[in-house]
Amino acid sequence: MEKISNYIGGELHAPSSGKYNESINPATAEVFSLVPECEAVDLDKAIQSAQSAFPLWSRSSAMERATVLTKIADLIEANAEELALAETTDTGKPLRLARTIDIPRASANMRFFAQAITQFSSESHATPDAINYTLKQPLGIVACISPWNLPLYLFTWKIAPALATGNCVIAKPSEVTPYTAYLFSKLCIEAGLPTGVLSILHGSGAGIGNALIENKHIKAVSFTGGTATGKKIAATSAPMLRKVSLELGGKNPALVFADCDLEFTVQELVKASFTNQGEICLCASRILVEKSIYEDFKKRFVEKVAQLRVGDPLEEENNLGAIVSLNHLEKIKSYINLAKEEGGKLLYGKEVEAYNNRCKNGYFLGPHIFEKLGPNCRVNQEEIFGPVVTLASFAEENEALSMANNSNYGLAGTIWTSNLNRAHRVSEQLQTGIVWVNCWMNRDLRTPFGGMKESGLGREGGLQALNFFTESKNVCVKY
Ligand SMILES: NC(=O)C1=CN([C@@H]2O[C@H](COP(=O)(O)OP(=O)(O)OC[C@H]3O[C@@H](n4cnc5c(N)ncnc54)[C@H](O)[C@@H]3O)[C@@H](O)[C@H]2O)C=CC1
Numbered sequence: 001m002e003k004i005s006n007y008i009g010g011e012l013h014a015p016s017s018g019k020y021n022e023s024i025n026p027a028t029a030e031v032f033s034l035v036p037e038c039e040a041v042d043l044d045k046a047i048q049s050a051q052s053a054f055p056l057w058s059r060s061s062a063m064e065r066a067t068v069l070t071k072i073a074d075l076i077e078a079n080a081e082e083l084a085l086a087e088t089t090d091t092g093k094p095l096r097l098a099r100t101i102d103i104p105r106a107s108a109n110m111r112f113f114a115q116a117i118t119q120f121s122s123e124s125h126a127t128p129d130a131i132n133y134t135l136k137q138p139l140g141i142v143a144c145i146s147p148w149n150l151p152l153y154l155f156t157w158k159i160a161p162a163l164a165t166g167n168c169v170i171a172k173p174s175e176v177t178p179y180t181a182y183l184f185s186k187l188c189i190e191a192g193l194p195t196g197v198l199s200i201l202h203g204s205g206a207g208i209g210n211a212l213i214e215n216k217h218i219k220a221v222s223f224t225g226g227t228a229t230g231k232k233i234a235a236t237s238a239p240m241l242r243k244v245s246l247e248l249g250g251k252n253p254a255l256v257f258a259d260c261d262l263e264f265t266v267q268e269l270v271k272a273s274f275t276n277q278g279e280i281c282l283c284a285s286r287i288l289v290e291k292s293i294y295e296d297f298k299k300r301f302v303e304k305v306a307q308l309r310v311g312d313p314l315e316e317e318n319n320l321g322a323i324v325s326l327n328h329l330e331k332i333k334s335y336i337n338l339a340k341e342e343g344g345k346l347l348y349g350k351e352v353e354a355y356n357n358r359c360k361n362g363y364f365l366g367p368h369i370f371e372k373l374g375p376n377c378r379v380n381q382e383e384i385f386g387p388v389v390t391l392a393s394f395a396e397e398n399e400a401l402s403m404a405n406n407s408n409y410g411l412a413g414t415i416w417t418s419n420l421n422r423a424h425r426v427s428e429q430l431q432t433g434i435v436w437v438n439c440w441m442n443r444d445l446r447t448p449f450g451g452m453k454e455s456g457l458g459r460e461g462g463l464q465a466l467n468f469f470t471e472s473k474n475v476c477v478k479y
């Protein structure tokens with residue numbers, strides 16, 4: 001079984017403590033790898049190495065940085081099959097998904113920001129007696145902390161803009177799914193990423209994650225994960241007046257109007273609800289349907305969901321794989337029990353599914369659909385982050401909006417209608433950072449990405465990310 005190494009000073013290193021924890025393959029419940037538990041001394045080494053690297057890296061040309069990031073993108077593509085298999089083994093997600101979504105997006109992230117930095121420009125403002133121009137300077141050493149649901153996808157989404165803008169990065173992938181970040185560190189060595197520009201430290205959130213955010217040398221933190229952790233990072237960072245970008249949870253509403261293309265909407269909402277076992281912060285979790293089509297929608301939705309296959313992520317025909325960990329499986333199951341206690345009616349959901357022998361001990365859970373749950377009950381208010389959705393009906397547009405906005409979260413809403421005026425009107429009033437009309441997770445990497453309310457702070461993507469990782473300095477020159 002492989003011992004994962006940290007990536008510090010351009011080399012692979014064992015943790016100073018010599019401590020490792022087991023990383024489990026959730027589809028089999030067997031140990032897949034041993035993940036280092038880093039300590040402060042490993043962080044000190046990473047900081048020193050970043051401090052040595054920063055003067056040269058921050059002054060390198062955009063083209064030099066773009067070249068090495070593009071090389072890494074090429075290497076991700078060249079090693080796509082190994083990365084996809086590792087991602088599936090670590091997370092339990094269907095291999096088909098890792099092959100078509102996770103790994104292609106990881107290389108796209110590197111390539112996108114490699115290209116973006118070559119086009120990054122700043123403003124100038126002229127007056128009759130002076131010209132002002134803005135320098136966009138890297139911040140220094142920044143931290144990127146990523147979660148377990150889309151491991152390499154979100155890891156690269158953070159580090160690519162940070163590196164492209166000339167920062168040195170200390171990254172901490174989730175201890176639950178560390179493997180592809182480890183493979184990635186080998187690709188960085190192969191690509192010739194300069195020593196110290198990127199360090200990858202493995203370990204727990206409470207250990208090395210916490211040490212990282214408490215470290216005074218860290219000038220900004222980009223984080224994706226749970227809202228409670230995001231608030232802790234914000235609280236630790238506030239007295240340091242440090243920049244934070246927080247992509248947190250969601251309780252995403254889907255608003256289905258009677259004038260939608262029903263067959264298409266049902267098909268797309270099945271994907272929006274259950275892709276990646278519902279373990280995407282963007283997944284639809286509260287489906288609100290106009291009363292006149294509610295029963296028809298419900299029938300078709302349940303029928304389509306019943307066709308989804310749950311099981312071995314390596315088998316091509318399975319739509320859902322395993323839940324990422326036993327802890328997370330227990331959390332989701334507790335919400336299924338809560339839904340029943342809160343008076344919900346289970347429309348679809350099986351206690352046990354039949355799995356092949358390889359997966360007989362795996363952490364599987366099929367899709368669950370509930371109705372008859374009030375808008376204020378916990379199941380409709382708290383993030384479950386699993387294959388559980390609720391259905392409810394509304395009488396008219398304003399009611400749909402007030403139900404959708406009745407949430408502490410505000411990440412991603414979807415609207416399903418053929419009425420363009422309605423689509424614009426409702427989009428404008430939805431309290432979410434992202435609105436998709438007649439689609440879901442249609443991603444253009446140039447667009448601002450992030451949430452309102454408890455779903456986060458700041459935006460990632462395109463220019464927003466490049467601005468986040470730079471300090472704007474105005475220079476005024478008198479003629
Ligand atoms: N993308 C998203 O929106 C995600 C949301 N979640 C939500 O959060 C819930 C909890 O899941 P967790 O895995 O516990 O998420 P988490 O927020 O604890 O983990 C995300 C990352 O933060 C790190 N981390 C944890 N505590 C930290 C700390 N004090 N300082 C610095 N880094 C820290 C973790 O090691 C991991 O790399 C899930 O049930 C789900 O509802 C979880 C993962 C992703």
Ligand SMILES: O=C(O)/C=C/C=C(\O)C(=O)O
Nearest residue numbers: 149224247280281282443
């Ligand atoms: O950037 C994207 O396309 C998707 C991001 C998804 C998350 O941030 C998440 O699930 O946590």
